Amino acid sequence: MKINNVVVIGSGTMGSGIAAQLCNANIPVTLLDLKTEISQKAKERIEKSRPPLLIDKSKIDGINVGNIADNFNLVAEADWIVEAVVERIDIKHDIYEKIFKKRKKDSIVSSNTSSIPISVLSEKLSEEDKKDFCITHFFNPVRYMDLLEIVKNEKSDLEKIKHLKNFCEVDLGKGAIICNDTPGFLGNRIGVYAMQVAMTEAFKLKLSIEEADAIFGRPMGIPKTGVFGLYDLIGIDLMADVLKSFIKELPKSDEFQEVAKEIPLVKKLI
Numbered sequence: 001m002k003i004n005n006v007v008v009i010g011s012g013t014m015g016s017g018i019a020a021q022l023c024n025a026n027i028p029v030t031l032l033d034l035k036t037e038i039s040q041k042a043k044e045r046i047e048k049s050r051p052p053l054l055i056d057k058s059k060i061d062g063i064n065v066g067n068i069a070d071n072f073n074l075v076a077e078a079d080w081i082v083e084a085v086v087e088r089i090d091i092k093h094d095i096y097e098k099i100f101k102k103r104k105k106d107s108i109v110s111s112n113t114s115s116i117p118i119s120v121l122s123e124k125l126s127e128e129d130k131k132d133f134c135i136t137h138f139f140n141p142v143r144y145m146d147l148l149e150i151v152k153n154e155k156s157d158l159e160k161i162k163h164l165k166n167f168c169e170v171d172l173g174k175g176a177i178i179c180n181d182t183p184g185f186l187g188n189r190i191g192v193y194a195m196q197v198a199m200t201e202a203f204k205l206k207l208s209i210e211e212a213d214a215i216f217g218r219p220m221g222i223p224k225t226g227v228f229g230l231y232d233l234i235g236i237d238l239m240a241d242v243l244k245s246f247i248k249e250l251p252k253s254d255e256f257q258e259v260a261k262e263i264p265l266v267k268k269l270i
């Protein structure tokens with residue numbers, strides 16, 4: 001299996017980041033989104049991104065953009081199809097149905113989900129299609145974050161997974177690890193829990209957002225975004241979906257449940 005052509009579905013924060021990193025590696029990539037101005041503006045957002053997602057902005061035309069209504073046929077030409085749409089299982093299932101009808105036989109399909117188990121993502125796939133499906137969980141911003149979590153399912157073609165891992169390490173420069181199918185995998189199981197604890201404590205202590213971020217940032221060896229800033233960077237609407245998924249997947253007795261509750265300020269902002 002050679003990866004010479006990639007289609008990324010969902011051109012938001014993560015889809016754009018993944019497409020830009022493929023472009024940085026000179027791999028032809030197409031970004032597809034809904035038939036709205038979102039897909040048309042994807043390139044512009046990549047060009048304007050801070051910190052820059054592209055190493056060399058003059059390479060922007062290595063990214064082809066389109067929409068799923070008119071350009072879905074391009075999926076048939078891709079060696080790797082990455083799904084990076086909103087964290088909603090109904091929408092993801094709908095996209096997989098379309099992808100697996102259209103994709104070429106030897107391609108590999110992956111999801112960038114933050115929190116949905118692969119057992120749930122792949123529950124509607126045939127046994128044959130499960131072989132070619134995995135999770136590739138990139139972190140934001142894709143160009144700068146080293147970690148990539150790969151989650152396979154019980155039917156995965158291990159040779160293909162090995163090949164994809166190698167491609168992501170050598171061509172995309174990522175530090176890829178294979179994770180078990182546990183809620184939040186490794187990074188979010190720890191990182192999201194830490195953020196929720198910090199936010200819950202900040203409200204209990206009646207700290208201002210600025211005070212909380214001043215502490216839960218550089219002084220603690222954490223990026224200067226701080227916890228509230230990081231919430232914004234990730235997307236507060238996305239975090240709400242991620243938390244819902246944790247609440248559903250984790251046992252009631254898990255300590256995560258205590259800090260996964262809706263935070264009134266976040267609810268108001270959404």
Ligand code: NAD
Binds near residue numbers: 038068114
């Ligand atoms: P986003 O909201 O920025 O982008 C999602 C995109 O999906 C939007 O452009 C939307 O128009 C598109 N979309 C929605 N329905 C669609 C459909 N039916 N067909 C095609 N496109 C559709 O979200 P994001 O932050 O990029 O997250 C995407 C995925 O990556 C989610 O599964 C999320 O959990 C995961 N993720 C996010 C982060 C992060 O920090 N933001 C990190 C790692 C993983």
